[in-house]
Amino acid sequence: MADAQPPQRPDLYIVARLLERLWRDNAPMLKTRLQVAANVNYDVFSRYLAWMLAKGLVSLENSPDGHERVALTAKGYEAYRRLVQWINEVVRERPPEL
Amino acid sequence: MRRENLVLLVGAILLDLGLLGLTLLFIFLGLPGPLVSISFTSWVIAAAIALGVLVLPKFRFSSSPASPERALAEFAHRLRASGYTVAEAPGMLDIRLGRILAVKVSALPSGEGSDLFFQMSATSDGWFVSIMSIIWFAPVALNGFLYAFARVRSSVRERIAPILSGGAPLPEDEIRTGLVAGLAEAHRLALEGYEAERSAYWDTAGLVLIGAILIFGVVLAGSLVASSGAVLRVRVIDGLAQSATASTTFGVVAWFVVRQRLRPRLFEIRRWMGRLRDAWTREASGGTPADAGPSVFELLMEASREVPGWLEARRRTSLSRDWGGFTVLWLLAGGSVGLFIQAGAGAVLGNPLLAVIGASGGLGLAAGSLWFYRWWNRLEREAIERTRASWERRFQAVRERMEQHLQDL
Numbered sequence: 001m002a003d004a005q006p007p008q009r010p011d012l013y014i015v016a017r018l019l020e021r022l023w024r025d026n027a028p029m030l031k032t033r034l035q036v037a038a039n040v041n042y043d044v045f046s047r048y049l050a051w052m053l054a055k056g057l058v059s060l061e062n063s064p065d066g067h068e069r070v071a072l073t074a075k076g077y078e079a080y081r082r083l084v085q086w087i088n089e090v091v092r093e094r095p096p097e098l
Numbered sequence: 099m100r101r102e103n104l105v106l107l108v109g110a111i112l113l114d115l116g117l118l119g120l121t122l123l124f125i126f127l128g129l130p131g132p133l134v135s136i137s138f139t140s141w142v143i144a145a146a147i148a149l150g151v152l153v154l155p156k157f158r159f160s161s162s163p164a165s166p167e168r169a170l171a172e173f174a175h176r177l178r179a180s181g182y183t184v185a186e187a188p189g190m191l192d193i194r195l196g197r198i199l200a201v202k203v204s205a206l207p208s209g210e211g212s213d214l215f216f217q218m219s220a221t222s223d224g225w226f227v228s229i230m231s232i233i234w235f236a237p238v239a240l241n242g243f244l245y246a247f248a249r250v251r252s253s254v255r256e257r258i259a260p261i262l263s264g265g266a267p268l269p270e271d272e273i274r275t276g277l278v279a280g281l282a283e284a285h286r287l288a289l290e291g292y293e294a295e296r297s298a299y300w301d302t303a304g305l306v307l308i309g310a311i312l313i314f315g316v317v318l319a320g321s322l323v324a325s326s327g328a329v330l331r332v333r334v335i336d337g338l339a340q341s342a343t344a345s346t347t348f349g350v351v352a353w354f355v356v357r358q359r360l361r362p363r364l365f366e367i368r369r370w371m372g373r374l375r376d377a378w379t380r381e382a383s384g385g386t387p388a389d390a391g392p393s394v395f396e397l398l399m400e401a402s403r404e405v406p407g408w409l410e411a412r413r414r415t416s417l418s419r420d421w422g423g424f425t426v427l428w429l430l431a432g433g434s435v436g437l438f439i440q441a442g443a444g445a446v447l448g449n450p451l452l453a454v455i456g457a458s459g460g461l462g463l464a465a466g467s468l469w470f471y472r473w474w475n476r477l478e479r480e481a482i483e484r485t486r487a488s489w490e491r492r493f494q495a496v497r498e499r500m501e502q503h504l505q506d507l
Contacts, residue, residue, distance in 0.1 A: 012501055016395040023273055024386050039391070055507045079507060081273050083500055087398045088280035090496050091405065
């Protein structure tokens, strides 16, 4: 996982899907659970996780059961909030606050 | 029954009895026809006045400690979280209460907070039904408006006001608020687009019916003129058989074509409405979508690509209600049909001058109406293209900004 190459230009939809899942669960998620919930293969998941870790959007936590879990950081929450705000303004026919 | 509703009921009965009495009095007195027709017209006038009196005033129904703008914004969110379709306009909310009825809510400053007022309103279907019923069924319309007002008022007091005063507090989570608002708004646009497409579908069905009736009449007249049999009864039966065959064939083929062309679009918008409604309900109740499904963000991104189509449908319907354009088209096409009938009459009566003038005038007006329709249609298409292009540019700009935002983190 640590060797995974982050994507050069991340796909907006995949990033949003991962952030939304973490936001919904409101608690650190098992990597495998997050991968299944986001509906991406292991390779893609690893690369995006590496990218999000590098950007500080998520962090890794060790849980007592020995499994690593992925947690949404405050920066990750803010990033997803901005995305939702922008798409919301597009749908609501308002000039986006860019 | 509430006291106010009882007052409305008694008022409606007195008004009905008064207008009915006036009409009967005019008939029994043997007054001339115009006066009797005036008494019938009084129903139409009374219905139109009733609609104005019930729709224009604003009635206070609640208050809020927040400023008017904040009060309306919070109210809009609470209504959406409760499943209501709400359109926001400056200083005003437009809330659908069903397929026909709607209510407008506005807020005015009062002391530290604001007072909230409601106004009876209607959906586009509701306004259409109101105007048609005033014209064709004025007595029914008059009573229908009073009933509609009682329904709107009781809905505001029993369903809407409690959402404002006792509803759940606004969620702290801006993401949840944003997703609910986006889904509710996308659903409203899809719903309005669907209603516009459905209206266009039935308008086209009406045109097919009118076309079939016209063909029936023209073929029957042509058959009667062309046939040379001695027995009129046989000529009429033959003519009826030919015209029925022609009009039925036209009706069936045209209806099939209309269904094939328009129904897939209706089904597609309905499918979108279902997806958005499901996600909206789930989001408002704090539910989680199934694993491996698309995110709500993706759903909103996809839906926003469909929005121009929904807006187009709405725009087409509003253009089809462009009374000025319709009047010109109606005058040209109607004049053309009238002149062709005149030409036919000239041919039957053996008056070639009348036939030639009628035919040439009819052809001229038919060409004029075709030219006008094409010009009118081109303007519409250009406007739609401009809207589409502008929407696409805006969508791409926002998407690029989102991607740049992720890159810059």
